[in-house]
Amino acid sequence: MSEKVYVFDTTLRDGEQAAGTRLGSREKLAIARQLARLNVDIIEAGYPASSPEDFEAVQLISREIEGPVICALSRAVPSDIEACGKALAKARRPRIHTGIGVSDIHITGKFRDEKYGTTLAEKRVKILEMAVKAVKLAKTYTDDVEFYAEDSGRADPAYLFEMLEAAIQAGATVVNIPDTTGYAVPEQFGALIRAIREKVPGIDRAIISVHCHDDLGLAVANALAGVRNGARQVEGTINGIGERAGNAALEEVVMALRTRGDYFGVHTGIETREFCRTSRLVSDMLGMVVPPNKAVVGGNAFSHSSGIHVDGFLKDRETYEIMRPEDVGLAESRVVLTARTGRHGLRDRLEKLGYALSQEELDQTYQRFLVVADKKQEVFDEDLVAILHDEIHPVPEIYHLDYLQIYSGTSSIPTATVRLRVGAEVKQGAAIGDGPVDAVCRAIAEVTNTSAKLAQYDIRAVTSGTEAMGEVTVHLEQDGRRVMGRGASTDVIEASAKAYIDGLNKLLSVARPSGDVGSQQPGV
Ligand code: KIV
Ligand code: ZN
Secondary structure, three states, X not given: OOEEOEEEEOXXXXXXXXXXXXXXXXXXXXXHHHHHHHOOOEEEEEOHHHOHHHHHHHHHHHHHOOOOEEEEEEEOOXXXXXXXXXXXXOOOOEEEEEEEEOOHHHHHHHOOOHHHOOOHHHHHHHHHHXXXXXXXXXXOOOOOEEEEEEOHHHOOHHHHHHHHHHHHHHOOOEEEEEEOOOOOOHHHHHHHHHHHHHHOOOHHHOEEEEEEEOOXXXXXXXXXXXXXXXXXXXXXXXXXXXOOOOEOEHHHHHHHHHHOHHHHOEEOOOOHHHHHHHHHHHHHHHOOOOOOOOOOOOXXXXXXXXXXXXXXXXXXXXXXXOOOHHHHOOOOOOOOEOOOOOHHHHHHHHHHOOOOOOHHHHHHHHHHHHHHHHHHOOEOHHXXXXXXXXXXXXXXXXXXXXXXXXXEEOOEXXXXXXXXXXXXXXXEEEEEOOOHHHHHHHHHHHHHOOOOEEEEEEEEEOOOOOOOOEEEEEEEEXXXXXXXXXXXXXXHHHHHHHHHHHHHHHHHHOOOOOOOHHHHHHHO
């Protein structure tokens, strides 16, 4: 029997940290349920000390999710570790993930205060002490303690080895080797993991984990090189979302280990047929579109179009396919719900999406579902996620789009006129723009007098054909807050206007600071 590689999912922590939008606890719970169905071994549910919302999400997931280990992140700081201990109190299998920066760049850059010592050598001693204390404190809450040596990819190996030895001696059962900045290259990273396995005293008492970032597009390759050289836990996120360029995409790592079992000689416990569903859920919830050419879960990952390929594929699938679409859940038809779908069918679909609703919530959702089904004939998972977003976190409709008129053509300046209702008041305005979408956004900005900046705009076709339903997602920024707005219509200009107004309504109703784990690391 081959050895098992444990799969550690950090979509809800490292992934969400970078998404530009924050999820509520119930949305995180829905993703956690789907991750449990995917059968990941560990779910990193959040960083409890970072915000009351994160604390609450870790608590809720700990209470509700059975099966995977539930993990929470902390710095090597007693108050962080205590917050993890409390948030994980109800978890059946809790893990605390604590650690500290080990590269000289992190040590000198983040621990400038003289209380950590004045020379690099003094600071190294102090940081090692803090790491040991953190692991020991975490052990008072749970036996399962993972230690991360942040920025291992750029650390002095001798100091890294010393740190790992001390962490294991203090009780760490997993040692995480993050390439925090995505600096490593596969051969070198693989050699580092091999050296850790060969040189760190006591390493046989711990599992080596790899946590790779994608700044150079090498996260998956580095993670695989780690496994090839002895790592037995891989960390990553669904769709590879995460800080900056993201984390290793778990669906890619797992399918590489499975498809190339001949080379890696290991296995995971992942239920790979859940990958597409999980990918869609994460993409819909966070409003982060999956590129069509994305490996494993992209819309084109199993499409063949050139004559030679199609001809070969039709004769023998294996000529151009190394994985079967059904193995990643693609063969499962996209569920099409219609107005004739009763409450039972809707509940079943919602449960598959990870939502367990009360009867009252189901009734409300069903009414909204019928309105959408009437308009669209077919209702897709992403529509349901949008409906649930509204039901769970209803956004007060401060601005309502009453009327929209666009004047555009190949030889005219795009001009938009919009009329919005604000309570009993009606406001109207017009603007020109570089294109019709730009014109409509400018007209809305003028009418609402907003200072919000349009930070991101994405559009995708939810159905196919020229009458396709287009879904627009915008990210708006104002005073350090960032929110996501969505809008859907068969008219992409209208979808854009709706998304923009939805974002403005959220900005006016949500007053939540963004919490970024990375930015809080230096405050140790
Ligand atoms: O990238 C990183 O170093 C991390 C640690 C906090 C594990 O995310
Ligand atoms: Zn990370």
